[in-house]
Structures are given as structure tokens and as C-alpha cells.
Amino acid sequence: MRRRTGSTSSSATSTTSHEFIHGLEHFAGYVGRHGSNATVATGGLEAEIGRLVGSGNTGGLVCRIDQLADRLHELSCRS
Known part of the structure; x- marks a missing residue:
């Protein structure tokens, strides 16, 4: 490199x-x-996503998993 x-x-x-x-x-x-066979620890990442969603200060890029499809559809319709 x-x-x-x-x-x-x-x-x-x-x-x-x-x-x-x-x-x-x-x-x-x-x-x-x-x-x-490696496992990936995601607990810290999941906690950070939860914190961001809870803060409401995500610029619309982070949302709860149950809202993901609707949010992606909404963002894709913007021009």
C-alpha cells in the first residue's frame, strides 16, 4: 500500500x-x-443506533428497523 x-x-x-x-x-x-466461524459483536453498534434513534437528531438516516422500509421508500421518492 x-x-x-x-x-x-x-x-x-x-x-x-x-x-x-x-x-x-x-x-x-x-x-x-x-x-x-468468527462472530461479530454488535451490541455496541446496536446501542449506538438506539441512542441515535432516540435522540431524533439523525437527519433522517437512522430509524427503527420496523420503520426502515417506509423510510427508504420516502427517501427514494424525493428528487
């Missing part, structure tokens, strides 16, 4: 993004072929 300097050009950023996506695809392919 390339080392970042003080300023980045768009081509350097593009190359870094391409390298990241390539690495992510490689990893996903490996896990897809070999499987994984």
Missing part, C-alpha cells in the same frame, strides 16, 4: 481506493471459499 504524504492527488487517492477495494474483494473471496 502506498504511503500518504501531506497532500494527495486525485490519482493517488484513486489508486489507494482501488487497492483497498481489491484487498476487500480478495478477503471476501477467501471467506466465501473457506467460511468463517
